[in-house]
Amino acid sequence: MRKLILSVLLITLLLPGGCWDMREINEIGLVMAVGIDKSSRDPNLFWVTVQVANPQGSGSSGGGDKEKNESQVWIASAEGRTIFDAIREIARFSSQRIMWAHNNIIVVGESLAREDITPVIDFFTHNYELRMKTWVAITPLQASDIIKSNAGMGNIPGRAITEVFRFQKLTGLGLPSDLLNVFHDFSDENNHILISRLTLNQALTEAGLANVSENIVEQIEISGMAVFHNTRMLGYLSADEARGLSWFLGEEPNSVISLPHPENSVKAVAVEMRSVHAKIESRLNQDMPEFTIEISGTGHITEEDISSSLTMDEFKSALEGLAEQQIATEVRSSVSKVQKEFRSDVLKFGSTVHVQHKKEWNQDLKYRWAETFPEVEVEVVVNVSIDSSTLNQIPQRNYKERS
Amino acid sequence: MTKVQIDRMQYFLLIPNLLFPKAIGITAGVTARRVGGDAWTAMAIGFAAGTLMLLLIVFLSSRFSKLTIIGIVEQVIGKWPGKLAGLMLAAFFSLGFAVSANVMTLHLKEYFLIETPFLVICLIYILLCMYGVILGIENIIRYALLGFLGCLLINVTMIFGTIGDFEMINLLPLFDRGIVDNLAASIYVFGDLALAAMAIGMIFPMLNDNNKAGRLTFWAMAVSAVIIITWPVLELGVMGAGAMEQYVVVCMQQIRCAQLTRFLPRYELIMVFFFTFSTFVQSATLYFCAMYSIKQISGIKKDWYIVVPLSLVLVPITYFMAKDHNNYVNFLDYPWAQICLAVSLGLPLLLFVMALFSGKLMTASSANNSTGS
Numbered sequence: 001m002r003k004l005i006l007s008v009l010l011i012t013l014l015l016p017g018g019c020w021d022m023r024e025i026n027e028i029g030l031v032m033a034v035g036i037d038k039s040s041r042d043p044n045l046f047w048v049t050v051q052v053a054n055p056q057g058s059g060s061s062g063g064g065d066k067e068k069n070e071s072q073v074w075i076a077s078a079e080g081r082t083i084f085d086a087i088r089e090i091a092r093f094s095s096q097r098i099m100w101a102h103n104n105i106i107v108v109g110e111s112l113a114r115e116d117i118t119p120v121i122d123f124f125t126h127n128y129e130l131r132m133k134t135w136v137a138i139t140p141l142q143a144s145d146i147i148k149s150n151a152g153m154g155n156i157p158g159r160a161i162t163e164v165f166r167f168q169k170l171t172g173l174g175l176p177s178d179l180l181n182v183f184h185d186f187s188d189e190n191n192h193i194l195i196s197r198l199t200l201n202q203a204l205t206e207a208g209l210a211n212v213s214e215n216i217v218e219q220i221e222i223s224g225m226a227v228f229h230n231t232r233m234l235g236y237l238s239a240d241e242a243r244g245l246s247w248f249l250g251e252e253p254n255s256v257i258s259l260p261h262p263e264n265s266v267k268a269v270a271v272e273m274r275s276v277h278a279k280i281e282s283r284l285n286q287d288m289p290e291f292t293i294e295i296s297g298t299g300h301i302t303e304e305d306i307s308s309s310l311t312m313d314e315f316k317s318a319l320e321g322l323a324e325q326q327i328a329t330e331v332r333s334s335v336s337k338v339q340k341e342f343r344s345d346v347l348k349f350g351s352t353v354h355v356q357h358k359k360e361w362n363q364d365l366k367y368r369w370a371e372t373f374p375e376v377e378v379e380v381v382v383n384v385s386i387d388s389s390t391l392n393q394i395p396q397r398n399y400k401e402r403s
Numbered sequence: 404m405t406k407v408q409i410d411r412m413q414y415f416l417l418i419p420n421l422l423f424p425k426a427i428g429i430t431a432g433v434t435a436r437r438v439g440g441d442a443w444t445a446m447a448i449g450f451a452a453g454t455l456m457l458l459l460i461v462f463l464s465s466r467f468s469k470l471t472i473i474g475i476v477e478q479v480i481g482k483w484p485g486k487l488a489g490l491m492l493a494a495f496f497s498l499g500f501a502v503s504a505n506v507m508t509l510h511l512k513e514y515f516l517i518e519t520p521f522l523v524i525c526l527i528y529i530l531l532c533m534y535g536v537i538l539g540i541e542n543i544i545r546y547a548l549l550g551f552l553g554c555l556l557i558n559v560t561m562i563f564g565t566i567g568d569f570e571m572i573n574l575l576p577l578f579d580r581g582i583v584d585n586l587a588a589s590i591y592v593f594g595d596l597a598l599a600a601m602a603i604g605m606i607f608p609m610l611n612d613n614n615k616a617g618r619l620t621f622w623a624m625a626v627s628a629v630i631i632i633t634w635p636v637l638e639l640g641v642m643g644a645g646a647m648e649q650y651v652v653v654c655m656q657q658i659r660c661a662q663l664t665r666f667l668p669r670y671e672l673i674m675v676f677f678f679t680f681s682t683f684v685q686s687a688t689l690y691f692c693a694m695y696s697i698k699q700i701s702g703i704k705k706d707w708y709i710v711v712p713l714s715l716v717l718v719p720i721t722y723f724m725a726k727d728h729n730n731y732v733n734f735l736d737y738p739w740a741q742i743c744l745a746v747s748l749g750l751p752l753l754l755f756v757m758a759l760f761s762g763k764l765m766t767a768s769s770a771n772n773s774t775g776s
Contacts, residue, residue, distance in 0.1 A: 010534055020519040101669070125649075128514050131669050132660040180568060180642070180660050187645030251567075351572055358576040 029053070029096030032073060032158025035143030036120050037109035039079045046112075046119070048086035049077040049144035050098065051158050072155040075148050083123040100129040104162040106136045106179065107143040107198060113226060113233035117186075117193070125183050132180040135165045137198035138226035138233060149200055149218050161220055165196070172255025172273070174225050174242035186231075190350035190369075193228035194245070197236055229344035237334065244334025247327055248278035248293050249347065256302070257326055262318035263308050270303035271323055271386065280352045284360060289353050290377040293331060299323055299386040304396045315395045316386040324382040331380045343374045408611040409544050411619060416547040417606070418457075418623035419630060420684040421599035423554050425506045427634035428654030430591055432647060433736050434635070437588040438580045439644035440573060443635040445585045449592025450628040454621065457600050459751045461620045464607035466764055472604030472750070473699050479758045488750070489700035492601060495746055496693035499598045500717060502739065503686040504528050505725035507679070513728070514655050514671055525721045528686070533714050535687035536694055537706065540606065543687040550681030557677040558630055560670065561637060564661025569640040590744050594735055597743030598689060600751070605692045651728045690717070 029052040039045035054074045076094060080086030091098060108120050124130050139146050150157055165176045177195045185191040200218045225242040226233050237245070246253045253276050261267040276297035282289050301319065308315065338346055350369050354361040365372065389395070409417075426446075435442040460472070467475045473492060477485025508524045516524060535543045578585055603620070610616065638647050638657045650656045658674045694709050703709055725731035758764040 006534060006537070010530055020523075021516045125646075128517070128659075130659075131662070132656075133662045133668065183646050184643045187649065188643050189645065348572070354579075355572060355575040358579060362579075 023097065023099070027097055028099045029074070029094055031098055031100050031103045032156050033105045033107065033147050033161060034100075034103060035107040035109070035139075035145075035147035036083060036112060037143045038112045038115065041079070045079045045081060046083050046086050047077060047079045047109075047144065048083055048090070049075065049147045050087075050090060051075055051147050051156075052094070052096070052098065053102075053156060053158075073157065077144055083119055100127055101131070103130055103134055104158045105165070106134060107146045108136070108138050108195075109143040110138060110140045110226075110233065112143075113138045113195075113228075116231045117228065117233065118231045121179075121183055121186050124179055130179070132178070132183070134179045135162060135196070136177050136179055136182050137161075137196045137222070139198045140236075141199060145200065146198055146220060149220060157220070161198070164220060164222060168196075168222050169251075169254055172243050172246050172250065172253035173239040174222060174237075175246050175250050176222075177225075185346075188351070190345065190354060190366075191348055192230065192344045192346045194249075194346045195226045195228070195233075196222050197224040197226050199223050227338065227342045227344055227346055229342065234342045234344060237337065240330065241334045241337055244330040244332075245338070245347070247276065247295050247331050248280065250276075252276055257323060259319055259322040259326060261304070261306050261308070262310065262315065262322070264306050267306040268303075269301060269305065269319060271299040271319060272302045272390075273297045273299055273323070273327075273384070280347075280349070282349070282353050282356050284357055285377075287360070287364070288376065289349070289357070289365070289372065290379070291349060291352070292379045292381060293335075294381045294383075295327060295331070296383040296385075298388075299384050300388040300390050301386060301392070302390050307396045309397075310395055312389060312392075312394050316389070320384050320386050323384040323386070327382045327384065328380045331382075332378070335378050335380075339374045339376070339378075343370070345369070345373045349373060349376065407539065407541055407609050409541060409606070409609050410611055413544045413547055414606075414610050414616075415619055415623045416551045417544055417684070417688070418599060418603070418620065419554060419627040420547045420550040420681040421602055421688060422595050422627045423550075423631055424678065424682040424685050425503060426592065426595045426631045428652045428657075429506060429509075429732070429735065430595055431635040431638055432650055432653040433594075433732060433740075434588050434591045435639070435644055435647040435653070436736075437591070438584050439648070440575075440639055441578060441580050441585050441588070442644065442647070443574065443632055443639060444578060445588035446592050446635055447628070447632055448585055449589035449596065450624070450632065452589065453592060453596035453600070453747075454624040454628075456596065456747055456751065457603065457620055457624060458617055459755060460600050460604050461607065461616050463751060463754055463758070464604060465613055465616055466758070468613055469608050471608055471695070471699065472601065472754075473696060474608075475604075475754055475758075476750075479754055479761065479763050486700045489696050491746075492605075493693050493696035493700070495601060495742070496598075496689050496696060497713070497717060497720060498739070498742075499601075500532070500686055500689040500693055501721040501724045502594070502735065503598070503682065503689055504532065504717075504721045505731055507682045507686065508721070509652055509725055509728055509731070510655060510675055510678070513652060515675070521726055522718075522722050526718060529714055529717055529721060532683065532687045532690045533710060535683065536691045536710055540609065540688070540691045540695075543684060543691060546680050546684050550684045553677035553680045554630055557674055558633055560663060560673070560677075561657065561661055562633070564663045564670070565637055565641045565657065567662075568660065569637065570643075571640065573639050573641075573643045574636065591735070591740045593744040593747055594740045597747030598685070600747045602688050602692050604751075605695055606688070651732055693717075 031050050032053050033051040035049040037047040039047040052074045054072055076090050078086045078089035080089050087098060106124055168174060168176045174196055175194060182193055182195060185193045199221060201221045202218060224239045225237045227235055227237060243255060254274055256270055256272050258268045258270055261269050278293060278295045281292045353365055431442055434445050438445050463475060467478060470478060473485055473489040476488040507528055511524050512521055634654060638653055641660050647653050655671060658671050662668050663670055694706060694713055697709050
């Protein structure tokens with residue numbers, strides 16, 4: 001009997017424990033995307049824009065009365081002395097309680113990023129609701145413009161942006177940045193931050209062919225990367241320059257390169273690179289580090305814009321040389337820009353020297369790394385093996401031309 | 404006392420449960436704040452040293468196989484030193500319980516029940532552990548199997564969820580801060596090892612068959628070391644030392660970074676579910692050891708007479724220890740780790756040396772042999 005009473009008491013005590021934190025699903029506003037800018041009214045204030053899912057909205061694809069169509073997202077903005085302040089301000093007019101657990105992306109306006117990104121990183125890593133795998137992007141526009149835009153396929157733009165990030169690997173044009181790797185580089189003593197650049201591009205819908213002016217829509221696109229030194233953004237790498245870095249900093253970038261055709265340089269051959277691996281080796285030459293970036297990967301011929309008379313072996317061999325040359329050029333160009341123009345070690349060279357020459361790094365190099373990094377020699381070695389011509393046994397032939 | 408018996412498998416499974424809950428997150432964070440990327444090597448050194456210390460306790464307990472560590476002190480040094488050791492261990496286990504309980508309360512308070520008053524969380528958890536103690540140590544230890552399976556499941560899911568973001572470079576170079584700093588930082592592991600060692604010193608007489616107990620303990624420690632060191636390795640590899648240093652509950656931060664496919668993008672609650680059983684086993688065992696220490700020195704027969712007042716003492720200790728989580732972590736940093744090191748190394752070594760020189764080690768051994776035959 002005593003045990004029964006004790007059990008009942010314990011169970012009843014356990015149950016009300018959750019009441020304090022009870023949140024009914026219909027009272028929650030799920031944030032899908034958030035944009036942080038400096039306020040145009042007062043540069044000391046933050047301007048926060050949230051895109052909140054509106055399950056009641058029928059959206060353009062929903063059925064029912066079209067006149068009553070309501071957007072599937074609700075956009076709200078507010079300003080505050082801190083980001084949290086601004087979010088609490090939104091709560092003053094939001095009919096639902098803001099919840100961050102399903103946020104997909106944090107967009108930061110360039111003006112704020114150029115000043116200091118610390119408040120953004122701190123707020124979102126401090127927030128227990130937010131996932132560390134949330135995407136982070138910098139935009140040269142106002143972050144609020146990105147959040148308000150109705151871009152991408154699907155009813156919820158925040159979700160569409162996530163998919164754009166997810167498929168970025170296919171293009172290889174940059175390194176997708178999430179809160180985890182941004183925070184990692186932010187808190188690391190050697191590394192500096194690289195964040196994807198997000199912008200709006202005008203695209204023509206298929207329907208727009210009939211009436212061009214009315215059917216141009218804005219599309220969100222990832223285009224290049226923002227380079228930081230410590231907490232401040234310095235500038236951008238273009239999409240091509242970002243690809244130069246992704247060859248050796250990315251996780252198996254899956255990029256398509258267009259090479260001049262070996263028999264007619266005006267025409268192109270598309271080679272899809274897969275299984276790209278890279279390693280960075282460092283050596284010390286009279287206390288000055290030198291680096292070798294070794295990249296290897298397999299190429300797959302996916303498009304030939306002209307027929308040829310080469311054998312497959314000759315064709316592959318010529319393309320291997322051209323691919324190696326192109327990748328090396330892209331890498332050298334990007335590394336040079338980061339070294340000479342930004343002088344910011346986003347390449348993890350400092351970490352590499354730290355690991356490979358611990359004693360020299362701890363005794364001397366880490367104290368003069370900021371001055372040393374822009375001057376270090378970098379050698380790029382690329383080894384491409386074209387393993388597949390994708391379905392074809394011989395290069396594209398045109399027997400009529402031959403006859 | 405010896406009516407209660409635990410079998411060898413339960414004993415084997417109890418050891419990882421006594422070590423796992425705090426070590427994977429809180430200890431890993433404290434160690435990272437000291438030696439950065441060397442946290443995992445420092446913890447591995449701590450485990451190696453701790454295994455030797457635990458084996459020494461098992462050796463002593465095997466020699467005096469019907470006695471708890473308090474009984475051994477009484478036999479080797481004397482009755483009153485035994486009482487003093489019992490009092491000291493009661494205080495140690497009570498503090499150890501509060502440290503262990505706050506591993507759970509902080510997980511809940513910081514990530515799930517933000518608005519629930521901290522006192523309510525402490526109260527409910529202490530009542531739950533009190534219920535376990537009333538049911539008895541055998542019942543608590545039965546949960547060790549669930550706890551151990553939970554530990555394995557958390558490890559597997561965490562590895563799958565974060566391996567994609569693992570960067571080997573974060574773990575290198577090895578011994579970056581030097582061997583001396585690594586050795587110094589390894590004492591933080593004793594905050595966990597000492598609890599397990601002293602608890603083993605209390606529970607060992609309940610083991611139904613202590614044949615080759617040393618070997619059993621060694622393998623239990625080896626398994627524990629593997630499942631625990633996996634965490635600082637993955638935490639460093641995924642978050643890096645800089646981010647790891649930032650947080651109170653590092654393992655939850657690691658889980659925030661994990662993504663088990665696109666369809667299960669977060670699983671903090673699942674992690675805490677797996678984790679609950681081993682934390683409960685740890686906390687309730689320490690609660691039992693505190694109660695049993697008092698019982699041994701006071702001679703009180705009814706557990707209730709100790710459990711109720713002890714609970715009334717444990718509530719404010721637990722509450723005030725972690726009401727401000729920074730104070731809790733500072734306490735673990737200093738003086739808790741140092742106290743644990745002193746207790747877990749000092750007491751067994753003192754007993755071993757005194758028993759050896761007084762000849763009681765050999766007497767106890769032959770007494771055991773004759774009882775055994």
